[in-house]
Amino acid sequence: MADKKDDTLAIDTYKAFFKILFFGLVLSFLAALFAYVKNKIHVDFFNTYLTYKTIYNFSAHFTIFVYFFLFCFYSLFFKKKYLLDYKGHRRSFYQITSCGFNLIILSLFFYFFVLEVVLPFSKEQCADIVTKCRLSEELLDKAEKLYEEGNNKSSSLYRQIANKKEALRIYENYGRLVSANRYVNERIGDLRTDLYRIEYLARKKSDIPEELTTYEELADYFYSKEDYFSAWFYYLSVEKGPQAQKQLARKRIEDIKQKIKYQNSLYTDEELNLYMDKQTRKIQDLYTRLQKGEQLLNKGDYLSAYYVYNDIYNENTNIRDALNGSTKSLDYLQKNAVDIEEVEIARSYAGKENFMMFCNDNVVMKIGVLRKAINVDLLVEQYFFFDTQLCYRDTAQNITKIVYIPYAKVRKDNLLLLCYDKNDRENIYSPVIEKISKSEMTSLLKKVSENVKADLFSYYELKDGFYELRSKDKSTIRELSKLTRKNKLLDNDGVEIISVEKMTKKLQNLSNEAKNEVLAFYEQKGNNYVLFSKDLNVLSELSKVAKKYNLWDNELRENLLSFPYDMSVLYRLAYDYESAEDFSLFKLLDLRRFYDGFGEFDTGLSHSFIGAAIACKLSKIFIFFYICCILLCMFFKLRVTEYNSWYLIILPFVLIALYVVVMLINLFVTTFFNVLGSVFSLRSVFIAAIGIHFVLSFLIVCYTMSTEVDDE
Amino acid sequence: MxxxxxxxxxxxxxxxxxxxxxxxxxxxxxxxxxxxxxxxxxxxxxxxxxxxxxxxxxxxxxxxxxxxxxxxxxxxxxxxxxxxxxxxxxxxxxxxxxxxxxxxxxxxxxxxxxxxKGNDARFFVDSGAFFQYYGEPKNRFSQDDFERILSNVGKKDKELLLKSYHQDRVNGDFLLNKEMFSVDRFLLRKCLSLNNETENIKMFFGRVEKYYVYDVVISLPDKVLSFEKLAVAFNSYKEMDLLVPFGEEIKTFPFEKKQNALFSNxxxxxxxxxxxxxxxxxxxxxxxxxxxxxxxxxxxxxxxxxxxxxxxxxxxxxxxxxxxxxxxxxxxxxxxxxxxxxxxxxxxxxxxxxxxxxxxxxxxxxxxxxxxxxxxxxxxxxxxxxx
Structure with missing residues (x-):
């Protein structure tokens, strides 16, 4: 019995706490419901949006609800019986409020969790939903237009097919974003059947059994299938290869020739000879082209190799080497370059315009549009850069060179700069020089031959001591990027191939260990060191080592730029304090860590407010604790002596007053740490924050301890 | 007593x-x-x-x-x-x-x-960070343009826009009011800039001194400029003007005080x-x-x-x-x-x-x-x- 009496205070405290939190949740839900804009949010997202918005509202105002609980329990609804324990003795202040303090500590942990995880996540989700909805509307509009154009009988068939294909792609994208309605599904069905009918005839299928592996088996297979042309090719490979059955192969080739002659017996002898010659040449040509593809593949020129193999495969689908080669090179390209199809898909996603940052002390990067796309197959976020410019500056901060990168994609701490088209070998984009100073141009021209010089000058015009690109239209960029790649105008020598002499010169100041570390990436071929692999992982490892020992100042290579930033952080970071505040502490510290890798300047992304944001985030937790303690004491001292039901009228006023107090305090803390952060280093701000909070905590605890239960 | x-x-x-x-x-x-x-x-x-x-x-x-x-x-x-x-x-x-x-x-x-108070560049800009420059608001909007912007912005911005512009009775165009509070000017610039009604400009100052800024990068929509040192001047609106040479002519970029930026949070x-x-x-x-x-x-x-x-x-x-x-x-x-x-x-x-x-x-x-x-x-x- 005695225990029961003793527990009423504790139970009542916990009950009141959860009641108030539930009330807060309901209030947040109502706020979310009234803020819901019917036309802005797609019906599909109604529930998700409402959930996230409620969570966001609740977590953003969590502190106010806790203060409100303190007010309600210790001031408004405080019962006189709480002052006495079960024996009838008076309780001391800490006995009465111990449960309240427990709850404060618990909510402190919860608040930290809210600030770190819940708040940023729910805000991001809400913003994502709004973006998705806007995007889906735009996509539907675009698709409708294209569908109508595709059905326009007056335009050419080619145009119609292209429009229909595009419309289908956009409808499908729409379907991925929001669950497609019946109308859109019908459209997709229509378009698919239409396109399938048109393309059915053009589609070829190769169906070579999987278990056949060697050339002889393949040759025998096609021989038995009476596909003499493919069989001929495979027997030729057997004959030229190291296999033992050369005799049989030669014999079979003769047989095939006989059979072809027999098949074409209507020809005259002369015609037949011509035809046979042509076939022989064709087979030989095929063989040499395959050889060339292999060479290119071994050399590491995957792009050229891909087109060679792809051509062969398109001519004859039965050549398995071609298929293998093209798959292998395409595999490499997919990992190390950007597919133009991906770029086109990414275009339909929302993005941020005009993004600026420092790559290192003297290189400024300007990203025209930075888009975040979602790869539907892998379900990962991918970041695409459009119209990127790299501005190189000299020591006097004058721009010496601007490199223009039409399309780029982020992958594994690197920026892939080469953009290829699977179906069109002319449609390739890579970085080009947009603007270059006269002196840089002369040093560049020393590298190239006379013909190339003339070609180069046709693209540029001289303006105020700079060579500038005449026009930036797509065809010019394509041609110029071809020229740039061919002559390696932008390549930094020494990354992929370097002469032994140069390498020793570069490494002369380094220790033996460092030398070994660098040389581990190379193998010696004649007078040159050659990179043993062009794999992305190897290259990023190498760039790390190069940075460590300061080997190459210029990070740009033919199709790669090292870009060691967390994109999810970078993408959301704007240029002011307001957005940094929503970051989790962990991410802010992470972002801060990036900067250490660079010299005097950091990435230029407003380091001052990042320091302030970190200090603010920390302070918020402390301040929450202080205010709780002070309010608890204050509310207890000012508690209502006799409860009246008309007191309920003041509840909204209390909420408003608490809201204003919280806002004012937040504003003062923000200003204070913004000032500190813009002046001192992060470490000093940290120390200042910890010092201030240490002193304040001490004072607050003293104040709390000195509170007594007054006589009534 | x-x-x-x-x-x-x-x-x-x-x-x-x-x-x-x-x-x-x-x-x-x-x-x-x-x-x-x-x-x-x-x-x-x-x-x-x-x-x-x-x-x-x-x-x-x-x-x-x-x-x-x-x-x-x-x-x-x-x-x-x-x-x-x-x-x-x-x-x-x-x-x-x-x-x-x-x-x-x-x-x-x-x-x-x-x-x-006082004229010092340090009251106006921070150093060591890229920031969004809110460009000058247009002096004149045609009625259609102005209504289009009004339909795109929120309630608060709408009030601000209506407060900042008055309608010309002759041709119906909207003209910028000459007398405005500096905070309002700042908010107006921010509002217009966020709605893509002004040029998207980003700037970076390596170091700021009383009458000069050093190591400047200015990113305009079509080009990027870089300077070792630029001078500033102070105009009658209590604003700071950054003087940027464009070939032979000099263009000015006005700045509000930093304090106003805080108020716009x-x-x-x-x-x-x-x-x-x-x-x-x-x-x-x-x-x-x-x-x-x-x-x-x-x-x-x-x-x-x-x-x-x-x-x-x-x-x-x-x-x-x-x-x-x-x-x-x-x-x-x-x-x-x-x-x-x-x-x-x-x-x-x-x-x-x-x-x-x-x-x-x-x-x-x-x-x-x-x-x-x-x-x-x-x-x-x-x-x-x-x-």
């Missing part, structure tokens, strides 16, 4: 505490960035006129008002709260302070802003409005003749004392505190616009003789009514006591 000495001392102590907190905060916020930029800047005279004086004015006057407010329910106990004599003491103390403040050291505060819009009102509350005292200022001060302090004592009920201390707090907020929010309305109404509708005497009439009407309220309260208190 002992009681009166006690409350007087307490009042003085309260005012001192409020003043010290406010002044320390303002001085810190304004002083640290300046000193940190360059140690050579430590010119005591300049710091005095640029930072110390405005911070002192704002914190002194505000602390007087706030401590008067707190006095009404924090220091005076319930039994004495209706006494006229209790209120007269702080009233005269604050009046004395105010008169001394004016006579000994008449601060010539201009009406734009009480904070940062939408998250704390209400709190910032309150702080901004802090300044607005002080401004009327500087815009008039000293005698009028003193009269206005008397009216306002009397008003505060009357109302703060009014809402004091012994049985319900909590509610008293709460409503006093809300009253304080309401007071700060309402007094400046009410004064403004009074001036506009008088100027537009009253006769010329009334306009001349508007301060005196205001003074007598307001103080008279407050006086009557206090007398009545006192009398009723006396009557109750007798019973």
């Amino acid at each position: 002992k009681y009166y000495t006690k409350i007087t001392m307490r009042f003085l102590l309260l005012q001192l505490i409020v003043f010290v907190i406010m002044f320390a905060y303002l001085f810190f916020v304004n002083f640290v960035p300046v000193v940190s930029c360059s140690y050579s800047f430590l010119d005591l005279k300049e710091i005095g006129s640029v930072i110390f004086l405005p911070s002192f004015c704002v914190s002194f006057l505000n602390s007087s008002l706030i401590s008067l407010f707190l006095y009404g329910f924090l220091i005076v106990d319930h039994e004495h709260s209706c006494l006229f004599s209790v209120k007269i003491i702080p009233f005269f103390i604050s009046l004395l302070f105010f008169i001394l403040f004016f006579c000994l050291w008449h601060p010539n505060i201009e009406n734009s802003s009480v904070h940062y 939408s998250r704390y819009a209400f709190a910032t409005a309150l702080i901004y009102k802090n300044n607005e509350m002080i401004l009327p005292f500087f815009n008039m003749y000293p005698l009028v200022s003193i009269g206005l001060w008397m009216v306002i302090t009397l008003m505060i004392l009357t109302f703060s004592g009014w809402i004091y009920i012994k049985e319900y201390p909590l509610i008293s505190v709460l409503f006093n707090f809300l009253l304080l907020i309401a007071f700060y929010l309402c007094v400046p616009p009410v004064l403004e309305w009074y001036h506009t109404i008088v100027r537009n509708f009253a006769s010329e003789s009334f306009v001349k005497l508007r301060y005196i009439i205001f003074f007598f009407v307001a103080s008279g009514s407050l006086f009557v309220i206090n007398i009545v309260r006192w009398l009723s208190y006396k009557k109750n006591k007798k019973i």
Whole structure:
């Protein structure tokens, strides 16, 4: 019995706490419901949006609800019986409020969790939903237009097919974003059947059994299938290869020739000879082209190799080497370059315009549009850069060179700069020089031959001591990027191939260990060191080592730029304090860590407010604790002596007053740490924050301890 | 008598505490960035006129008002709260302070802003970070354009736009108002810039000094510029102009003060409005003749004392505190616009003789009514006591 009496205070405290939190949740839900804009949010997202918005509202105002609980329990609804324990003795202040303090500590942990995880996540989700909805509307509009154009009988068939294909792609994208309605599904069905009918005839299928592996088996297979042309090719490979059955192969080739002659017996002898010659040449040509593809593949020129193999495969689908080669090179390209199809898909996603940052002390990067796309197959976020410019500056901060990168994609701490088209070998984009100073141009021209010089000058015009690109239209960029790649105008020598002499010169100041570390990436071929692999992982490892020992100042290579930033952080970071505040502490510290890798300047992304944001985030937790303690004491001292039901009228006023107090305090803390952060280093701000909070905590605890239960 | 000495001392102590907190905060916020930029800047005279004086004015006057407010329910106990004599003491103390403040050291505060004064690039821009430059708002919008922008922006921005532009009666175009508050100008630029109505420009300053900025990168929509050193100038709008050479001509990029950027933080819009009102509350005292200022001060302090004592009920201390707090907020929010309305109404509708005497009439009407309220309260208190 005695225990029961003793527990009423504790139970009542916990009950009141959860009641108030539930009330807060309901209030947040109502706020979310009234803020819901019917036309802005797609019906599909109604529930998700409402959930996230409620969570966001609740977590953003969590502190106010806790203060409100303190007010309600210790001031408004405080019962006189709480002052006495079960024996009838008076309780001391800490006995009465111990449960309240427990709850404060618990909510402190919860608040930290809210600030770190819940708040940023729910805000991001809400913003994502709004973006998705806007995007889906735009996509539907675009698709409708294209569908109508595709059905326009007056335009050419080619145009119609292209429009229909595009419309289908956009409808499908729409379907991925929001669950497609019946109308859109019908459209997709229509378009698919239409396109399938048109393309059915053009589609070829190769169906070579999987278990056949060697050339002889393949040759025998096609021989038995009476596909003499493919069989001929495979027997030729057997004959030229190291296999033992050369005799049989030669014999079979003769047989095939006989059979072809027999098949074409209507020809005259002369015609037949011509035809046979042509076939022989064709087979030989095929063989040499395959050889060339292999060479290119071994050399590491995957792009050229891909087109060679792809051509062969398109001519004859039965050549398995071609298929293998093209798959292998395409595999490499997919990992190390950007597919133009991906770029086109990414275009339909929302993005941020005009993004600026420092790559290192003297290189400024300007990203025209930075888009975040979602790869539907892998379900990962991918970041695409459009119209990127790299501005190189000299020591006097004058721009010496601007490199223009039409399309780029982020992958594994690197920026892939080469953009290829699977179906069109002319449609390739890579970085080009947009603007270059006269002196840089002369040093560049020393590298190239006379013909190339003339070609180069046709693209540029001289303006105020700079060579500038005449026009930036797509065809010019394509041609110029071809020229740039061919002559390696932008390549930094020494990354992929370097002469032994140069390498020793570069490494002369380094220790033996460092030398070994660098040389581990190379193998010696004649007078040159050659990179043993062009794999992305190897290259990023190498760039790390190069940075460590300061080997190459210029990070740009033919199709790669090292870009060691967390994109999810970078993408959301704007240029002011307001957005940094929503970051989790962990991410802010992470972002801060990036900067250490660079010299005097950091990435230029407003380091001052990042320091302030970190200090603010920390302070918020402390301040929450202080205010709780002070309010608890204050509310207890000012508690209502006799409860009246008309007191309920003041509840909204209390909420408003608490809201204003919280806002004012937040504003003062923000200003204070913004000032500190813009002046001192992060470490000093940290120390200042910890010092201030240490002193304040001490004072607050003293104040709390000195509170007594007054006589009534 | 002992009681009166006690409350007087307490009042003085309260005012001192409020003043010290406010002044320390303002001085810190304004002083640290300046000193940190360059140690050579430590010119005591300049710091005095640029930072110390405005911070002192704002914190002194505000602390007087706030401590008067707190006095009404924090220091005076319930039994004495209706006494006229209790209120007269702080009233005269604050009046004395105010008169001394004016006579000994008449601060010539201009009406734009009480904070940062003086021309120094460090008050305007930060270094070491890329930032979004909010370009100049267009001087003229065609009616269609303006309506399109209005349909795209939120409620607050809509109000701001309508406040900042007026319609030309001849051709229906919208023209930019010439006289605007600097905060409004900043918000307008931000609003237009976020709606892609101005050029998207980003800037970076490596180092900022008084009249120069170093290691500048400017990213314009079509090109990127980089300079080792650029000069700045200060224009009549109290703005800083960055002078950027474009070939032979020089283009200017105006900047607002940093302080305005803080006020534009939408998250704390209400709190910032309150702080901004802090300044607005002080401004009327500087815009008039000293005698009028003193009269206005008397009216306002009397008003505060009357109302703060009014809402004091012994049985319900909590509610008293709460409503006093809300009253304080309401007071700060309402007094400046009410004064403004009074001036506009008088100027537009009253006769010329009334306009001349508007301060005196205001003074007598307001103080008279407050006086009557206090007398009545006192009398009723006396009557109750007798019973």
